[in-house]
Amino acid sequence: MRKWLTGAVLGYFLYGLFVYWYIYMGGPDSIPEQFKGTSADPGTFMNSRELLLSGEYSRLRNFMYFITVPYEWFILLNVLLTGLSRKMEQWSDSIAKPDFLKTSIYLFWLSLIVTVCVLPVEWINYRISLSYQITTQSTTGWMKDQVIDFWVNFLLMALLVSVLFWLIRKYQKRWWLIAWTLSIPFSLFLMFIQPVVIDPLYNDFYPLENKELEEKILALADKADIPAEHVYEVNMSEKTNALNAYVTGIGSNSRIVLWDTTLNRLKEDEILFIMAHEMGHYVMKHIYVGIAGYLLLTLAGLYAIDKLSSAVIRNWGSILKIDSKKQIAALPLILILIGALTFASDPLTNTVSRYQEKSADMYAIQLTNNKEAAVSSFQELSKAGLSQVHPPFLIKLFRYSHPTILERILYLEEYHAEEQLKESQD
Template sequence: MQAQTSWRKKFAVAFIIYAAAIGLYLAAATIHPIPEAYRGTAADPATFLDPAKYRQSLLYSAQRNWIFFISYPWEWAVYLYLLFSRKGAAWQSRLEQSPKLRKFTLPLFVLLLQGFVFLCFLPLRVLSYMLSRTNGISTQGWGSWLQDRAVDFGVNYVLIVIVASVAFLIMRKGGRWWLKLWLLSIPFTLFMMYIQPVVIDPLYNQFNRLSDPQLEAKILSLADKAHIPAERVYEVDMSEKTNALNAYVSGIGGSLRIVLWDTTLQRLNEPEILLIMAHEMGHYVKHHLEWSAIGAVGSSFVLLWAGSFAIRRLLKRYGDDWGIRRLHEPAALPAVLLLISVLTFVSLPVSNAVSRQAEHAADIYAFQLIGSKEGAVTMYQKLAESSLSEMNPPLLVKLFRSTHPSLMDRILYAQDAP
């Protein structure tokens, strides 16, 4: 009990200091977000946003970033509480002692675990949703928002049960279980990439053929020029949920989809839409989807290899304190998820840097495919305005959050590129 109280106090103090430091850092970054050399240019939001909206974008970006940075230690605190309080071990013990529930120990344990984590994370999710609503980004009602969270819960539950069942089975057999799991993760990763656009995405939104036949013909003409085997363009009804703009190409093989949000159709003109679609096609042509799969497979190798050593050391040091007897039992899941979360957070600067390079390459390809930069600057400005995005994020945000080059950099490149 004394050990539990000690780690809780230390973690709480560290969390408060960290949250305050991040808040001060983000607040300071809003004072002069645009370098002096670019003030008054098209890359300066003060030139295309009114003063009130500009201040709103700075505050909203800082708030979103603060929630992001505290969400990871918040998650770690939840898992540490389950471990040091032995709640996970108690759940497993009760399920195993029940003759009727013993056979369903793993799926029921995952349900308890996921439900507990969901409730602990609910305050942050609600705060994020309310900020989005009050700032005019989200148009989604409470009922629809809760429905999406329920779908999240269900999809994640099924995946965790499947992955944990297979992992525990392999771990019981011993040997280099992490290598066997990695080999199995390869077809699983490809399978998930295939079903994402045709099975999972439709659980959240309705996809229809593009409502503008003439625009679809022009987009498909671009796709043909880029040697992309597409027969239709999909339009997804996002205006019921958001005012933000987006478009993407996803899937592999027969599940390939070119998708436009209806908000993009409503807010962008034709040259801007064709440019944003050419950018997304650039990901296909440059084989970024395949490289993404290779990256996922490679990162899972590193994660499993490093994780196998780390989890053994953790259980050797804290296994008795946590009430965990073996790695391949449900009570060990919080420790595994804690480790995955920490390793994921640490790896974000690397994965984001790779993503930014891919996005820049797609920008270059889009200009080449279209043969013009017409609409690029106004498109980036509208993207910033629609979601109140920051044009030049502070360094830590770039490292840990930015999967794309900053909108400031993209505008400057569009103006200077040949």
């Protein structure tokens, strides 16, 4: 056990050194020389203070992200190696008879341990964001969200873990396939209720108050053949200065949502471009493509977890204090594998997402035919979130679900140049 703990600490330390070196010294983040002075150059739309803060904040945020991800795995590994997972299993067995109650008791204590260990890191992230004026949320509001997160995640996990371990015990060889089959209606159900049940736990949503703007957005939706009746806004200014808009939900609960920070900071034509971008996602059915991709990855992931967990327990089960994946004590191992596989798949899912975002950008510029508004909206997004215009390669690979601001502006410039060439030829 001491060797494993020493190895885990050393590995985590070396990983942290590499991350620090890459973010602060190794990965170049300045834009290429040929784009200096263009509309994609942050020097043309950010002042010197914004440029300095953007670099500082982006590096800090990226460093904390890459450090935090394996930190949670490290906590779970310690729960296994110290025998704490086995002891919590025995304790839950001694005070409850039904499997669901046993699982819930075990999961509560595991969730509490992880939350307590991760909370200081989350607090640091919050304070960093607050110091750079990205977050505007009060400490009380932040703590309230942490409590809501804990209970929402615990209740969902209690249901999922109970079903998962019941399947593992009853269908040892095919549990992963049955679990995946059951995940399809459950995932669709969650996506259906999220806009009306889960999201309102954190923020207030209401129809867009600016009716004149709503009419223009709905006219744009009609032009795109989208049957929309309302656009929603959400009071994110209580929590952040960043800008955003998104499409959420499926079926009759699907919504186009605008953050009120976006409404307050952007001009009308910039908002219309962003709305056209979200409509592009709807028209090209990116939500359903995303669901299909998620389900395929879930199938591959569950199969991999079945094989990997069996191999780990077979070879190192005595060190991890677990005998079989049927035990609830094996849950930390399964969570480590889920986390590692998710992290490893991020480059793939982000690549697909960036392709969809580019497609939505192209759709929006065709729908609005307003390049200036498109470019200025991207510039404002970068300034409001203090995001890097041209991040290092690995940062983009693992963290960017959207094309970089440099890429998005260059796409629009190229499209505009091509359209002007076609017009001149005609």
